[in-house]
Amino acid sequence: MIDSARRNLTVAALVLALLVAAPAAAAAQRTFVSATGNDASACSLGAPCRSFLAALSHTSSDGEIVVLDSGGYGSVTITQGVTITAPEGIYAGISVFAGDNGVTINAPGAVVVLQGLTINGQGGSNGIYFVQGTELRVARCNISAMTDSGVVAQLGGGSILHVTDTVSSRNANAGIRASGAGRISLANVHIASNGGFGFLVQDGPDVAMRDAVIEQNNWGIGAFANTADTLLDLRNSRIFSNNKHGIWAQTTGAGTNVVSLNVTDSEIARNNQSASTPSGGIFAQANLATSIRVTIVRTQLIYNRGAGAYVELKFPSPGAEATAYVRQSLLHGNTVYGLTTVGLATIYTTGDSTIEDNAGGDLNGNILAYPGPS
Amino acid sequence: MQTVSPASARATRRPLRTRAGVPFWTAIGALIAIHSIGDAQATAQRTFVASNGNDANPCSVAAPCRSFAASIAQTNDKGEIVVLDSAGYGNVTITKSVTIVSPPGIYAGISVFTGNDGITVNAPSGVIVLRGLKINGQGGNVGINFVQGAELRIERCDIAAMRQFAINASLAAGASIYIRDTTISGSGTPVGSGIFLTGGGRVSLERVAITGSPSVGITILDGPDAALRHVAVERNDIGILLQSGFGSTSVSIDESRIFANRSDGIRMLTGGSGVLRAAISDSEIVTNNQGALAPGGGIVVQGTSAGTGVAQVTLMRTRSSYNVGAGLLAQYAGVAIHVDRCVVVENTGYGLAAATGATVYTRGTSTIENNIGGNLNGVSSYAGK
Numbered sequence: 001m002i003d004s005a006r007r008n009l010t011v012a013a014l015v016l017a018l019l020v021a022a023p024a025a026a027a028a029q030r031t032f033v034s035a036t037g038n039d040a041s042a043c044s045l046g047a048p049c050r051s052f053l054a055a056l057s058h059t060s061s062d063g064e065i066v067v068l069d070s071g072g073y074g075s076v077t078i079t080q081g082v083t084i085t086a087p088e089g090i091y092a093g094i095s096v097f098a099g100d101n102g103v104t105i106n107a108p109g110a111v112v113v114l115q116g117l118t119i120n121g122q123g124g125s126n127g128i129y130f131v132q133g134t135e136l137r138v139a140r141c142n143i144s145a146m147t148d149s150g151v152v153a154q155l156g157g158g159s160i161l162h163v164t165d166t167v168s169s170r171n172a173n174a175g176i177r178a179s180g181a182g183r184i185s186l187a188n189v190h191i192a193s194n195g196g197f198g199f200l201v202q203d204g205p206d207v208a209m210r211d212a213v214i215e216q217n218n219w220g221i222g223a224f225a226n227t228a229d230t231l232l233d234l235r236n237s238r239i240f241s242n243n244k245h246g247i248w249a250q251t252t253g254a255g256t257n258v259v260s261l262n263v264t265d266s267e268i269a270r271n272n273q274s275a276s277t278p279s280g281g282i283f284a285q286a287n288l289a290t291s292i293r294v295t296i297v298r299t300q301l302i303y304n305r306g307a308g309a310y311v312e313l314k315f316p317s318p319g320a321e322a323t324a325y326v327r328q329s330l331l332h333g334n335t336v337y338g339l340t341t342v343g344l345a346t347i348y349t350t351g352d353s354t355i356e357d358n359a360g361g362d363l364n365g366n367i368l369a370y371p372g373p374s
Numbered sequence: 375m376q377t378v379s380p381a382s383a384r385a386t387r388r389p390l391r392t393r394a395g396v397p398f399w400t401a402i403g404a405l406i407a408i409h410s411i412g413d414a415q416a417t418a419q420r421t422f423v424a425s426n427g428n429d430a431n432p433c434s435v436a437a438p439c440r441s442f443a444a445s446i447a448q449t450n451d452k453g454e455i456v457v458l459d460s461a462g463y464g465n466v467t468i469t470k471s472v473t474i475v476s477p478p479g480i481y482a483g484i485s486v487f488t489g490n491d492g493i494t495v496n497a498p499s500g501v502i503v504l505r506g507l508k509i510n511g512q513g514g515n516v517g518i519n520f521v522q523g524a525e526l527r528i529e530r531c532d533i534a535a536m537r538q539f540a541i542n543a544s545l546a547a548g549a550s551i552y553i554r555d556t557t558i559s560g561s562g563t564p565v566g567s568g569i570f571l572t573g574g575g576r577v578s579l580e581r582v583a584i585t586g587s588p589s590v591g592i593t594i595l596d597g598p599d600a601a602l603r604h605v606a607v608e609r610n611d612i613g614i615l616l617q618s619g620f621g622s623t624s625v626s627i628d629e630s631r632i633f634a635n636r637s638d639g640i641r642m643l644t645g646g647s648g649v650l651r652a653a654i655s656d657s658e659i660v661t662n663n664q665g666a667l668a669p670g671g672g673i674v675v676q677g678t679s680a681g682t683g684v685a686q687v688t689l690m691r692t693r694s695s696y697n698v699g700a701g702l703l704a705q706y707a708g709v710a711i712h713v714d715r716c717v718v719v720e721n722t723g724y725g726l727a728a729a730t731g732a733t734v735y736t737r738g739t740s741t742i743e744n745n746i747g748g749n750l751n752g753v754s755s756y757a758g759k
Contacts, residue, residue, distance in 0.1 A: 118454075122452070144503075238603060267603075303626075
C-alpha cells in the first residue's frame with residue numbers, strides 16, 4: 001500500500017517534471033538569438049541560438065524572438081504567430097541572397113510582428129513577403145536594395161498590414177506594394193529611390209497613410225482598381241521629386257470599380273521630370289464604366305513638370321465619373337497648367353486656393369465652382 | 375520542423391532549408407560549423423567595428439576591427455559596417471557603395487582634426503548611407519564632404535564645430551542627398567555654412583536642426599531642388615540662403631521654424647539666367663535679424679536693380695512675426711510673392727513690403743497687424759481660385 005502510494009507519487013512527480021520540462025525544451029514563449037549563439041542551443045537567454053530560423057522552431061505560437069546583440073540572423077519563413085524584436089541599440093541584420101526573400105510570412109490566422117530589423121538585398125527578391133496571415137505589423141525596420149520590392153503584401157479576407165517608422169529604399173521594384181481585400185496603415189514611413197513605385201496599391205485595399213515621405217522613386221504612388229475598389233487616404237505626407245507622376249490613380253476593366261483618393265495637408269512637388277506632360281503631380285484617369293474621385297484639401301501641388309493635377313475621364317459609360325474637389329490648396333509653378341481636365345472629367349474648386357504662376361495657364365478644361373455646401 | 379514554403383523550397387543557398395528531410399538537430403549539428411564559417415567569410419558584405427577591435431582582424435562580429443578605415447577595406451561594395459559599441463572610429467574616405475550604421479544607444483564618434491574632413495564620399499555612382507554617427511570638429515574643415523556619388527543618406531547624425539561646413543555637397547544632375555533626424559551646430563566658421571548644397575541634384579531634409587552657425591545655417595546655391603520639412607534653423611547669422619544665379623532652384627519649406635537668427639531668417643537672391651521658386655508653408659519665421667541689418671527682416675527676396683532676376687515665392691499658413699525689420703520684404707522687378715492665410719504681426723518695420731518694382735499679392739485671408747513700420751507697403755491683391 002505504502003509502496004504503491006510511493007510508486008504513484010514517483011510516477012506523478014515524473015509526469016509533473018515532464019509536463020514542466022516539455023514546453024521549455026520543445027517551444028518556449030520567448031526565445032533568444034545572439035551573435036555568439038549556437039543553433040544547437042535551446043535558444044534560451046542563457047543559451048541563445050545564432051539564427052532566426054532555429055529560434056523560430058523553438059518558439060511557441062504567439063511567442064517572441066528577442067535579439068540580444070548586433071549581428072546578422074539570416075532569412076526566415078514564419079508559419080505561426082510570432083514577434084521578432086531587436087530592441088533599439090541593436091542591429092539585427094538579414095542579408096537576402098538571390099532566390100530568397102528576407103522574411104516570408106505564410107501564417108494563416110496568425111499575427112506576426114517584426115521590429116527593428118535591417119534587411120539588405122544581396123540579390124534577394126523581397127525584403128518582407130506577406131503571403132498569408134491575419135495581421136502583419138512592421139515597425140522600425142530598414143529595408144533596401146532588393147531585386148523586387150521592400151515589402152509585398154497579398155491581402156485577403158480583411159487582413160491587415162501596418163508599417164510604421166520604417167524605411168524602404170533602393171529596391172528595384174516597389175518600396176511597398178499590396179493588393180487584395182484588406183486594410184493598410186502606414187505612418188512615418190520613408191520610401192525613397194525605388195526603381196518602380198514608391199507605394200503601389202491595387203484591387204482591394206483601404207489605405208490610411210500619414211506622415212509618409214515618398215520621394216525620388218520612379219513613380220511616387222500608384223493606386224489602381226481593375227477588379228476591386230481601392231481607397232487611399234493620404235494625410236500630412238510628402239510626395240517629392242519622383243521621376244514620373246507623384247500619384248498615378250487609374251481605373252479600368254469590365255466593372256464599375258472606383259479609386260477614391262483623398263489628399264489632405266500634404267505636399268506633392270517636383271514630380272514628373274521624365275514623363276510626358278501635362279500629366280504631372282497627380283494623374284487620375286478613369287476608363288469605361290469605372291470611376292475616380294479625388295479630394296485635395298490644404299495641399300501644395302507645386303513645381304511639377306506638367307500639371308499640378310490632371311483628371312481624365314476616358315471612353316465613359318453612363319454612371320462613370322472622374323471628379324476632383326480642390327479646397328484651400330496651393331498650385332504654383334507647375335510647368336503646364338495648375339489644374340486640368342481631359343475628356344468628361346470635372347474639377348470643382350471652392351475659390352479659396354492660390355493657383356498662380358503655372359506656365360500654360362492656371363486652370364484648363366472643365367473647372368467649375370463647387371456647388372455644394374461648404 | 376519548418377514547413378517548407380514555396381519561398382524556402384526555392385532557396386538553395388541556406389543549407390538548413392535544403393535538408394528538410396533530415397532530423398532537425400542532426401541537420402543543425404552537422405551544419406552549424408558551415409553556417410558559422412559561411413557567415414564569417416561572406417562577411418565581407420557585413421563587417422564590424424568595436425572599441426576592443428583590432429585593425430589586423432577580419433572585421434567579423436567575433437573579431438571586429440577598430441576603425442572605419444580598416445573596416446571599409448574589408449567590406450564588399452553595397453555592404454554594411456556595423457558599430458558594436460561606443461567609441462571613436464576615425465576619419466574615413468568612402469569610394470564605393472556602403473552603409474555605416476551605429477544603432478541607437480551606441481556612440482560612434484569621429485573627431486576631425488585640423489586639415490581633415492570627417493567623412494569624404496568620393497564614389498561615382500555609389501550609394502552611401504551613414505546612420506548614427508557623431509562628428510566633432512577639432513579644427514577640421516568639413517564634417518561630411520560629398521564630392522561624388524549617386525546618393526548620400528545621412529540619418530541620426532550629429533555634426534558640430536566644423537570650420538567650413540558640417541555637410542558640403544556638390545551634386546551632379548540626378549544625384550541625391552537625404553538628411554534626416556540630424557543636428558548641425560556651431561559649424562561654418564570663419565566662412566561657409568552649416569549645410570552647403572549646390573549643383574543639379576535633389577535634396578531632402580527632414581527633422582534637421584541647424585543652430586549656432588556664425589555664417590549661414592543652410593545655403594542652397596544654383597540648382598538643387600530642395601524639400602525642407604520639420605527643419606529648425608536657429609541662432610545662425612543668416613538662417614537660410616537661397617541663391618539663383620546661373621541655375622534654377624525650387625525649394626519648399628514646410629512645417630519649419632526659422633528662429634532668432636542674427637540676420638535675415640530667409641534670404642533669397644536671384645539674378646542672371648536662373649529662376650528661383652520657393653514655397654513656404656505652415657512655418658514660423660520669428661525674431662530674426664537681431665543684428666538689425668537694413669534692409670532686412672524675417673524673409674527678404676531680392677532680384678537685381680537691372681530687373682534680371684526672377685523669383686516666384688508663396689507663403690501659405692505661415693507666421694513671420696517679431697522680426698527686426700520687415701516681416702517680408704521684396705525688392706526689384708521680377709520678384710513676385712503670393713501670401714495666403716498668413717500671420718504677420720509685430721515686426722519693427724513693415725509687415726509686407728514690395729519695393730522698387732517687386733510685387734507682393736495678398737487676398738484678404740491673412741492677419742497683418744501691429745507692425746511698427748506699417749502693415750502693408752506697395753502690396754497688391756489677387757483672387758483665390
